[in-house]
Amino acid sequence: MTDPLALEPVLAPGERGRLPFNDDHRDHDERFELFEAHVQAGGKVESTDWMPDEYRTGVLRFVEMHANSELMGVLPEREWLMRAPTLRRKLALTAKVQDEVGHAQLLYRVAEDLGKPRDAMIEDLLAGKTKFHNVFHYPTRTWADIGIIAWLVDAAAIVAQQALRDSSYAPYARTMRKICWEESVHIMHGRDVVVTMVTGTAQQRAMVQEALDRWWGPLMQMHGPRSDRAKDRDLHWRIKAKTSEELRQEFLSIYVPRILELGLTLPDPELRYDDEAGAWRYGEPDWQELRTVVTNHGPRSQERLAFRQLNWDDTAWVRDSILAAQPTAA
Amino acid sequence: MTAVSEALVPATRDALALLLLAMADDELVIGFSDSEWTGIAPLLEEDVAMSSIAQDELGHAQALYRLLAELVDDGRDADAIAYDRPPEGYFHARLLDHPRGDWADTIARRYLYDTADAVRLEALGACSYEPLRELVAKIRREERYHRMHVSAWLERLAGAGGEPRRRLLDALARLAPDAATVLAPLPNELSLVMAGILDAGSVDLDARWRAEIGPAFERLGLPMPPPAAEPAAARTNHSEAFRWLHGEFTSVRQMDPGATW
Numbered sequence: 001m002t003d004p005l006a007l008e009p010v011l012a013p014g015e016r017g018r019l020p021f022n023d024d025h026r027d028h029d030e031r032f033e034l035f036e037a038h039v040q041a042g043g044k045v046e047s048t049d050w051m052p053d054e055y056r057t058g059v060l061r062f063v064e065m066h067a068n069s070e071l072m073g074v075l076p077e078r079e080w081l082m083r084a085p086t087l088r089r090k091l092a093l094t095a096k097v098q099d100e101v102g103h104a105q106l107l108y109r110v111a112e113d114l115g116k117p118r119d120a121m122i123e124d125l126l127a128g129k130t131k132f133h134n135v136f137h138y139p140t141r142t143w144a145d146i147g148i149i150a151w152l153v154d155a156a157a158i159v160a161q162q163a164l165r166d167s168s169y170a171p172y173a174r175t176m177r178k179i180c181w182e183e184s185v186h187i188m189h190g191r192d193v194v195v196t197m198v199t200g201t202a203q204q205r206a207m208v209q210e211a212l213d214r215w216w217g218p219l220m221q222m223h224g225p226r227s228d229r230a231k232d233r234d235l236h237w238r239i240k241a242k243t244s245e246e247l248r249q250e251f252l253s254i255y256v257p258r259i260l261e262l263g264l265t266l267p268d269p270e271l272r273y274d275d276e277a278g279a280w281r282y283g284e285p286d287w288q289e290l291r292t293v294v295t296n297h298g299p300r301s302q303e304r305l306a307f308r309q310l311n312w313d314d315t316a317w318v319r320d321s322i323l324a325a326q327p328t329a330a
Numbered sequence: 331m332t333a334v335s336e337a338l339v340p341a342t343r344d345a346l347a348l349l350l351l352a353m354a355d356d357e358l359v360i361g362f363s364d365s366e367w368t369g370i371a372p373l374l375e376e377d378v379a380m381s382s383i384a385q386d387e388l389g390h391a392q393a394l395y396r397l398l399a400e401l402v403d404d405g406r407d408a409d410a411i412a413y414d415r416p417p418e419g420y421f422h423a424r425l426l427d428h429p430r431g432d433w434a435d436t437i438a439r440r441y442l443y444d445t446a447d448a449v450r451l452e453a454l455g456a457c458s459y460e461p462l463r464e465l466v467a468k469i470r471r472e473e474r475y476h477r478m479h480v481s482a483w484l485e486r487l488a489g490a491g492g493e494p495r496r497r498l499l500d501a502l503a504r505l506a507p508d509a510a511t512v513l514a515p516l517p518n519e520l521s522l523v524m525a526g527i528l529d530a531g532s533v534d535l536d537a538r539w540r541a542e543i544g545p546a547f548e549r550l551g552l553p554m555p556p557p558a559a560e561p562a563a564a565r566t567n568h569s570e571a572f573r574w575l576h577g578e579f580t581s582v583r584q585m586d587p588g589a590t591w
Contacts, residue, residue: 074368074369075369078368078369078370080582081365081366081368081369082362082365082366082575082578082579083578083579083581083582084579084582085413085582085583085591086409086413086583086591087388087391087392087395087408087409087412088392088409089591090362090365090388090579091385091388091389091392094365094368094381094384094385094388095381095385097368097369097381098368098377098378098381098382098385100369101368101369101374101377101378101381102374102378104374105374105375105377105378108374143582143585143591196590196591197591200586200589200590200591201586201588201589203585203586203589204586204589307370308370311370314432315370315371315372315432315433317493317494317497318372318373318376318433318494319372319373320493321486321487321490321493321494322373322486324490
């Protein structure tokens with residue numbers, strides 16, 4: 001088996017110096033064009049490479065939002081961490097939430113190398129200046145939500161994340177390989193929770209269907225509205241590799257059959273596969289809801305940010321105690 | 331019941347069952363309490379560390395409940411023992427009854443518990459009940475890292491002066507009446523010593539624990555824990571904080587008690 005964590009060789013500093021855009025004798029416009037050509041040809045960028053401001057800002061914004069989403073994404077599931085109904089579920093959910101925190105840490109480190117300190121990113125998140133994914137603004141109402149989130153929210157995320165393993169920004173691409181490996185375990189855990197409940201009592205089965213009905217709308221919105229490939233700067237720089245519609249189609253192709261196979265129904269009467277077009281047709285997702293939610297006006301946006309702020313403030317003294325103990329640089 | 335457990339006389343088997351229950355409940359409750367930090371710890375690095383420690387403790391609890399289920403052989407599995415008792419039926423030490431509190435409470439509680447648990451595990455190192463001896467060997471390998479982690483934090487908070495030290499002293503003062511409850515006497519512990527399950531009784535274990543932590547407490551200028559205020563009630567009369575925790579961890583399971591989750 002291929003080691004999923006194996007890293008592609010990183011060019012030694014001397015070799016990276018030979019990449020033409022790293023030559024600081026050239027003028028900015030020339031370097032910009034050489035950099036663009038390198039990226040468009042599938043070349044990778046390391047944190048120490050020269051890069052245009054637009055690229056640096058674009059990668060930072062993208063990775064920062066991903067890190068924020070991992071950090072805020074622990075809260076909906078954390079609400080059920082103390083209620084896991086067996087030791088096995090308790091262990092699995094603790095491990096899953098731990099993974100998400102670990103992903104936040106890895107991603108904030110990738111973002112930090114692009115020039116923004118971790119504390120500044122967390123403070124911007126808490127102040128509402130930066131965003132996190134729509135699905136983490138919703139309440140978790142029953143234990144079935146834990147199954148649906150781990151199975152389907154993580155599945156929708158992994159479809160996007162797998163494409164990011166090819167990101168032009170090499171530190172991000174490497175990090176995504178580790179993250180995708182762990183996310184695939186979360187999906188198995190989530191599916192196991194769901195399968196156990198749908199093959200259980202009538203009450204358990206009803207809980208799963210109710211949770212699926214509530215989560216379907218946010219899941220369909222999660223990858224964002226269709227966009228114009230030519231105008232998408234993240235695609236231009238190959239920070240990401242696929243459009244939102246490509247990701248949504250991929251998610252539907254893999255997961256709709258798996259959902260229906262369990263005897264569950266989906267709350268979209270227009271959902272069907274169009275053989276002629278070779279694509280899924282679906283009722284138009286509520287894009288206004290998406291805009292409302294990601295600007296922190298979702299059903300749990302303010303509570304979750306307030307909860308994180310409260311804990312951030314309450315634990316400031318611990319962080320200060322460590323910083324106070326740091327040896328000062330000579 | 332296994333051949334190994336059938337070889338025990340009834341009084342020893344009952345005493346062993348209570349020892350296993352005490353150890354398993356201790357690990358369960360501290361595992362749940364520590365996992366309350368998951369997602370909201372002071373630093374991302376500590377968040378990941380504390381979640382790992384919580385999972386280790388919960389894994390130990392699960393393994394100990396399995397041994398107990400084999401020993402008592404009354405049809406209950408590890409989950410049924412872990413979850414399906416009323417709060418007054420739990421047998422963990424009252425040290426673990428305190429709510430999660432702040433980071434200093436967590437560090438103080440973990441330090442007192444981990445050091446006492448290490449003495450208990452060491453006393454089981456040559457345990458005549460083979461399934462427990464094998465499990466203890468595995469648990470001790472993991473607990474070693476927990477002690478390194480918590481000792482580093484105790485030193486940091488105690489040595490930092492100012493607010494961190496003040497919070498640590500407050501936490502130790504809050505925990506003091508229950509600090510020594512982990513090694514308080516167990517019912518019929520003499521039969522465990524006689525059967526070669528434990529290598530010493532609670533009085534000796536308490537003395538070993540104090541000898542173990544004494545030098546660090548002295549060096550850091552921390553007050554040594556007093557004897558347990560009510561040793562006979564060291565594992566009963568659980569707190570409101572534990573009743574809340576119990577209400578949480580049984581809430582889903584009790585929705586549909588016949589169901590598989």
